[in-house]
Amino acid sequence: MPIDIPKDTWPGEVLSVTIGATSADGGTRARTVTIGGEKTLPFMHFEAEMPNPPVIAAEIKDQKPDDWSPLLLEAWGEVVNDPGSWAKAAEETGVDLIQLSLSATSPSGEPPTAESAVATVKSVLGASGLPLLVYGPGQAELDNELLVPIAEATKGERLVLGICEDKNYRTIVATAMANDHLVTARTPMDVNLAKQLNILISDMDFPMDRVLMDPTTGALGYGIEYGYSAMERLRLAALQGDKMTQLPMIVTPGFEAWKTKEAKVGEGVPDSWGDWEARSINWETLTAITLLESGADILVLRHPESIKRVKMAIEHLMVLPESA
Numbered sequence: 001m002p003i004d005i006p007k008d009t010w011p012g013e014v015l016s017v018t019i020g021a022t023s024a025d026g027g028t029r030a031r032t033v034t035i036g037g038e039k040t041l042p043f044m045h046f047e048a049e050m051p052n053p054p055v056i057a058a059e060i061k062d063q064k065p066d067d068w069s070p071l072l073l074e075a076w077g078e079v080v081n082d083p084g085s086w087a088k089a090a091e092e093t094g095v096d097l098i099q100l101s102l103s104a105t106s107p108s109g110e111p112p113t114a115e116s117a118v119a120t121v122k123s124v125l126g127a128s129g130l131p132l133l134v135y136g137p138g139q140a141e142l143d144n145e146l147l148v149p150i151a152e153a154t155k156g157e158r159l160v161l162g163i164c165e166d167k168n169y170r171t172i173v174a175t176a177m178a179n180d181h182l183v184t185a186r187t188p189m190d191v192n193l194a195k196q197l198n199i200l201i202s203d204m205d206f207p208m209d210r211v212l213m214d215p216t217t218g219a220l221g222y223g224i225e226y227g228y229s230a231m232e233r234l235r236l237a238a239l240q241g242d243k244m245t246q247l248p249m250i251v252t253p254g255f256e257a258w259k260t261k262e263a264k265v266g267e268g269v270p271d272s273w274g275d276w277e278a279r280s281i282n283w284e285t286l287t288a289i290t291l292l293e294s295g296a297d298i299l300v301l302r303h304p305e306s307i308k309r310v311k312m313a314i315e316h317l318m319v320l321p322e323s324a
Contacts, residue, residue, distance in 0.1 A: 020131025030129025057097035084127035254302035
């Protein structure tokens with residue numbers, strides 16, 4: 001006897017957002033990436049089609065990072081010394097996007113110049129055909145000094161510029177609007193704060209289908225439950241018709257997982273913790289897959305093996321179940 005599965009019909013849906021531009025669109029990317037468009041909760045295929053699967057971005061830096069785990073540096077090898085080579089190696093792992101994170105200081109200890117930042121972005125664009133996200137160092141004034149010339153030098157590429165926060169969103173949104181780019185809006189783990197920043201960006205007449213929402217999260221064992229809850233509530237609000245929450249969500253499980261003690265420390269820990277490398281990769285992978293279930297559209301990861309595992313998980317989750 002067939003069983004009728006109860007189904008919800010939601011009045012709202014997540015906006016579809018396209019990142020990158022091919023030559024036909026005035027850019028140089030080999031392809032574009034479209035996310036969003038959901039009309040139901042994650043992977044509830046029996047309720048509505050999930051038109052665009054979640055995607056993975058590999059995080060790279062503009063120089064060899066001095067605060068990354070030696071396990072990560074070993075996994076990537078010599079390419080960490082050159083962002084163009086790193087981007088090419090990241091593309092070969094099968095990721096959909098590249099996230100370039102700029103540093104607050106150059107190798108000599110001086111603040112980076114706009115010229116050097118633009119050159120780095122262009123080298124990455126030349127080495128990889130994937131759509132690109134460019135994030136500043138996380139200092140409002142320095143972010144503005146670097147991202148404005150980068151946006152102008154890459155007009156038409158439809159980069160994602162970040163990070164927009166309440167103290168610096170105006171400059172980043174304005175340069176994105178003038179140069180046909182997208183932005184990431186980040187707030188602490190709070191539904192109302194996320195919605196408020198989205199409203200402020202919308203009030204600048206910036207198209208909302210060019211905004212990604214980063215509600216922030218924690219790693220496995222470090223506040224992920226709270227972040228998951230905030231993301232779930234944002235997605236429910238979006239499906240219920242709240243336009244200021246109907247933006248695709250981007251999260252950074254790579255950054256969060258690799259700063260935990262379990263991933264970062266290989267000595268002086270209990271033997272029961274097991275192999276350091278296996279534990280670290282599992283920490284990033286499990287954090288990422290958990291966030292898939294809360295509605296993440298873009299996962300930013302760091303380790304090549306984590307990328308491989310999460311990519312496989314997405315493929316399995318996107319398989320439509322056979323009818324009974």
